[in-house]
Amino acid sequence: MIRFYNTMTRKKEEFKPIKEGLVGLYTCGPTVYDLAHIGNFRAYVFEDLLHRYLEYAGYKVLRVMNITDVDDKTIAGAHKEGISLKEYTDRYTEIFLEDMETLRMKKPDYLPRATEHIQEMVALVKRLMEKGYAYEKEGAIYYSIAKFPSYGKLSGIDLSNIKPGARVEVDEYAKEDVRDFALWKEEKEEDVSWDTELGRGRPGWHIECSAMSMKYLGESFDIHTGGVDNIFPHHENEIAQSEAATGKKFVNYWMHCAHLLVNNEKMSKSKGNFYTLRDIIKKGYNPVAVRYLLLSTHYRDPLNFTEKALVQAENTVKHYNAFYQSLDFCTGADSNKTIKEEIQKARDTFTQGLADDLNISSALAGIFGLMKVVNIALSQGTLMQEDAREVKNFLDETDSILSILEKEEIKLSEEEQKLLKEREQARKDKNFKISDEIRKRLNSAGIILEDTPYGTRWKKVKSKEG
Ligand code: AMP
Ligand code: ZN
Numbered sequence: 001m002i003r004f005y006n007t008m009t010r011k012k013e014e015f016k017p018i019k020e021g022l023v024g025l026y027t028c029g030p031t032v033y034d035l036a037h038i039g040n041f042r043a044y045v046f047e048d049l050l051h052r053y054l055e056y057a058g059y060k061v062l063r064v065m066n067i068t069d070v071d072d073k074t075i076a077g078a079h080k081e082g083i084s085l086k087e088y089t090d091r092y093t094e095i096f097l098e099d100m101e102t103l104r105m106k107k108p109d110y111l112p113r114a115t116e117h118i119q120e121m122v123a124l125v126k127r128l129m130e131k132g133y134a135y136e137k138e139g140a141i142y143y144s145i146a147k148f149p150s151y152g153k154l155s156g157i158d159l160s161n162i163k164p165g166a167r168v169e170v171d172e173y174a175k176e177d178v179r180d181f182a183l184w185k186e187e188k189e190e191d192v193s194w195d196t197e198l199g200r201g202r203p204g205w206h207i208e209c210s211a212m213s214m215k216y217l218g219e220s221f222d223i224h225t226g227g228v229d230n231i232f233p234h235h236e237n238e239i240a241q242s243e244a245a246t247g248k249k250f251v252n253y254w255m256h257c258a259h260l261l262v263n264n265e266k267m268s269k270s271k272g273n274f275y276t277l278r279d280i281i282k283k284g285y286n287p288v289a290v291r292y293l294l295l296s297t298h299y300r301d302p303l304n305f306t307e308k309a310l311v312q313a314e315n316t317v318k319h320y321n322a323f324y325q326s327l328d329f330c331t332g333a334d335s336n337k338t339i340k341e342e343i344q345k346a347r348d349t350f351t352q353g354l355a356d357d358l359n360i361s362s363a364l365a366g367i368f369g370l371m372k373v374v375n376i377a378l379s380q381g382t383l384m385q386e387d388a389r390e391v392k393n394f395l396d397e398t399d400s401i402l403s404i405l406e407k408e409e410i411k412l413s414e415e416e417q418k419l420l421k422e423r424e425q426a427r428k429d430k431n432f433k434i435s436d437e438i439r440k441r442l443n444s445a446g447i448i449l450e451d452t453p454y455g456t457r458w459k460k461v462k463s464k465e466g
């Protein structure tokens with residue numbers, strides 16, 4: 001049984017999708033006005049973990065991540081550089097997608113851009129107006145939160161703060177400030193506005209996600225994710241817009257990740273305490289270590305970012321990969337029953353951990369426990385080729401979720417394999433002169449041999465470090 005913590009009910013619940021075997025998953029994506037920082041990537045890596053885990057658990061996942069390419073910040077950025085909004089946001093969208101790939105994230109099935117869904121947003125705003133949830137004021141259209149009695153159900157916001165008729169004009173507003181928010185803003189400038197049935201203007205930020213999620217996933221869908229800062233007002237507003245328009249429950253499971261912190265403060269652009277992925281790579285760190293660092297703390301626990309933690313993550317990733325490669329060294333035939341049992345034990349711990357609200361620490365403990373046992377067997381020479389293959393299969397399987405293995409297939413050429421066989425025969429024949437000659441030849445090709453009582457292991461030393 002899979003259980004996820006649902007922000008809406010504030011407890012762990014059994015996960016059951018609307019359609020058997022299929023999960024509709026919506027992720028609030030980036031506002032493409034600048035490079036994303038690794039705080040943002042904590043949210044996206046958590047969502048990648050969720051996506052991959054659901055697939056591992058046998059579900060087909062239909063995932064949507066929006067690209068906010070029109071809002072106050074993108075417009076201000078384009079103005080500042082004197083270029084079109086499209087030119088400006090295309091640049092940051094491309095960088096974002098590259099960074100996602102560098103962090104080995106799965107690409108969502110749909111990456112809808114807000115500017116390509118204006119009609120859907122207009123239609124939704126019209127529905128809200130027809131039902132009396134929205135009103136016009138000086139050219140703009142606002143959502144009247146007083147009309148939606150369950151406003152606040154996701155965030156538990158204190159509604160005694162509600163200010164009927166008080167409006168907020170900007171896309172982002174202060175926490176605890178419960179005001180009517182803009183669904184549609186009057187805007188005359190050509191490049192950033194559209195001629196629509198609502199007049200010339202542009203959408204507010206919140207309506208983008210309601211319109212795009214429902215377009216691709218239907219009026220009710222399974223999981224909606226984001227960082228905890230999205231709960232209020234963004235997700236609260238999405239619920240108000242969608243449920244008022246459709247009369248249906250919008251989302252069944254709301255999942256939010258805790259923040260990435262720096263000195264116990266949220267990493268954020270406005271505080272200036274942020275690192276981009278590119279900053280970190282420039283410093284010489286392996287992006288896979290960043291992925292591991294962001295992944296290896298439970299998504300609902302705050303994670304304090306330090307360079308020391310990054311160095312540790314890098315070491316773990318390095319050792320993990322070295323371990324994976326060391327499994328190629330076994331040549332002894334036969335298999336070892338204990339190892340089979342240990343693999344099963346590790347697999348159970350791994351899957352049970354993730355099924356419990358993505359408990360990654362427990363899942364990883366399964367893998368590291370197995371590594372310990374296998375390392376002992378390796379050093380004692382009791383790990384057989386068959387066992388090694390099964391351990392590798394298990395690590396390949398778990399890597400469909402973790403994605404931290406650096407698999408550059410290291411293979412021997414046919415000629416090298418032939419030499420290795422000849423040398424094995426020479427050793428059997430106790431012809432040590434020939435066996436030594438072959439060792440030297442392989443050595444000069446960067447292949448290091450280790451003779452063990454169970455056969456010869458080989459290792460290819462690559463020219464580049466690692
Ligand atoms: P924004 O560009 O501010 O809308 O953020 C994009 C995504 O990153 C949202 O899902 C936020 O919740 C998330 N996010 C922003 N800062 C952090 C942080 N320091 N830690 C974790 N997630 C964050
Ligand atoms: Zn959103």
